[in-house]
Amino acid sequence: MSGHQLFEHSLNARLQGRIERQLQRKRRQLESPTGPEVVVDGKQLLSFCSNDYLGLANHPDVVAAFKRGLDEYGAGSGASHLVTGHTAAHTALEEELAAFTGRSRALLFSSGYMANVGVLTTLLDDKDQVFQDKLNHASLLDGGLFCGANFRRYPHKDMKRLDTMMDGAGTEGLRMIVSDGVFSMDGDVAPLGQLLKIADRHRAVTMIDDAHGFGCLGKQGGGLIEAAQERGAIIDETRLPILMCTLGKALGTAGAFVAGSEALIESLIQFCRPYIYTTAMPAAVAVATRQSLQLVKTEGWRREHLRSHVQRFRKGAAELSLPLLDSPTQIQIVMLGTPERALAASSALEQKGILVAAIRPPTVPPGTSRLRITFSAAHTGQQVDQLLSALSELKLPPLPSS
Numbered sequence: 001m002s003g004h005q006l007f008e009h010s011l012n013a014r015l016q017g018r019i020e021r022q023l024q025r026k027r028r029q030l031e032s033p034t035g036p037e038v039v040v041d042g043k044q045l046l047s048f049c050s051n052d053y054l055g056l057a058n059h060p061d062v063v064a065a066f067k068r069g070l071d072e073y074g075a076g077s078g079a080s081h082l083v084t085g086h087t088a089a090h091t092a093l094e095e096e097l098a099a100f101t102g103r104s105r106a107l108l109f110s111s112g113y114m115a116n117v118g119v120l121t122t123l124l125d126d127k128d129q130v131f132q133d134k135l136n137h138a139s140l141l142d143g144g145l146f147c148g149a150n151f152r153r154y155p156h157k158d159m160k161r162l163d164t165m166m167d168g169a170g171t172e173g174l175r176m177i178v179s180d181g182v183f184s185m186d187g188d189v190a191p192l193g194q195l196l197k198i199a200d201r202h203r204a205v206t207m208i209d210d211a212h213g214f215g216c217l218g219k220q221g222g223g224l225i226e227a228a229q230e231r232g233a234i235i236d237e238t239r240l241p242i243l244m245c246t247l248g249k250a251l252g253t254a255g256a257f258v259a260g261s262e263a264l265i266e267s268l269i270q271f272c273r274p275y276i277y278t279t280a281m282p283a284a285v286a287v288a289t290r291q292s293l294q295l296v297k298t299e300g301w302r303r304e305h306l307r308s309h310v311q312r313f314r315k316g317a318a319e320l321s322l323p324l325l326d327s328p329t330q331i332q333i334v335m336l337g338t339p340e341r342a343l344a345a346s347s348a349l350e351q352k353g354i355l356v357a358a359i360r361p362p363t364v365p366p367g368t369s370r371l372r373i374t375f376s377a378a379h380t381g382q383q384v385d386q387l388l389s390a391l392s393e394l395k396l397p398p399l400p401s402s
């Protein structure tokens with residue numbers, strides 16, 4: 001075999017393994033904007049698998065702002081932030097995000113994946129230690145691997161284990177605890193208060209990725225931290241030094257930011273390779289995001305609407321005895337176990353005109369394939385009922401008790 005044939009052969013062997021285990025991924029093709037109703041591969045479907053939680057991705061004001069940004073700055077930024085890609089629109093958005101999250105400064109990244117990998121690889125090296133929840137987002141786990149630090153993962157939300165793990169670890173180097181705020185594939189919320197106490201006790205720093213809390217939790221949409229502060233906690237940047245949030249979910253645009261102290265942000269600007277060596281996000285994205293941030297802050301009804309969908313769904317699902325995970329957020333999980341069951345449920349729903357993604361390993365641990373249902377403020381209560389009625393017709397057996 002030639003070099004090229006060997007190459008193709010090994011690629012195909014690996015792909016075949018995926019297909020055999022029913023783990024093959026396929027991209028659906030949208031022919032409409034994201035929203036409750038989408039056109040997918042030529043079919044109109046009612047969708048419950050977008051992270052556009054507040055319905056801002058196709059909001060007329062956000063779209064109009066994007067167009068204004070294009071008129072003012074053109075389509076591309078032309079260079080990285082440190083060369084000539086950084087505009088007044090980026091600065092204004094960073095200042096607004098810093099003020100909104102109560103941090104000294106904020107720094108924009110082109111994606112959340114890059115922000116997480118960038119933060120961890122910039123702040124940690126082989127002299128340091130990082131402790132992460134096992135169910136953290138892949139970008140945090142990858143950052144933990146890439147940075148070369150001693151990397152330990154604790155069982156999901158198991159604060160006792162984290163505490164003993166840290167007791168057993170040396171006191172060498174920087175110690176960092178990293179957690180999703182709202183877990184992306186489970187919808188449940190990190191025990192922030194306990195986590196910060198453990199960090200204090202071990203003189204560790206904490207990083208929270210609030211990709212799914214930001215915009216959705218808290219009276220003003222400030223996320224997990226605002227929600228905790230409403231209950232009397234004080235979670236300023238001395239207690240929680242590293243906050244990361246994404247802009248492609250509730251805010252409906254694209255990109256991410258890291259917020260924290262002057263020294264943290266300046267360190268990232270100087271040393272963070274995924275920040276430095278990439279083209280700046282288009283300025284128009286920043287202009288659009290400033291508009292959506294405004295809507296997040298002022299239109300609290302979107303969060304109330306979202307919460308009412310979650311309540312309506314959970315009540316209906318309990319009546320149907322669906323195997324739901326215990327999630328208080330807009331991410332709701334029907335646990336099915338095997339990839340086959342998850343795929344069968346997803347395609348049965350699709351037959352009924354409803355789009356819900358089957359989530360399988362390696363995105364989630366083996367044996368925990370599931371339907372991941374996400375609600376948006378743009379859904380109507382009637383659409384939630386439609387989903388429940390379609391789920392009831394699936395006749396899903398309850399989870400085997402273990």
Ligand SMILES: *Cc1c(COP(=O)(O)O)cnc(C)c1O
Pocket residue numbers: 110111112113114116137139180184209211212246247248254255256
């Ligand atoms: C989506 C997500 C990311 C990645 O953000 P992108 O901007 O999509 O790259 C990071 N962390 C969590 C928890 C996420 O859900």
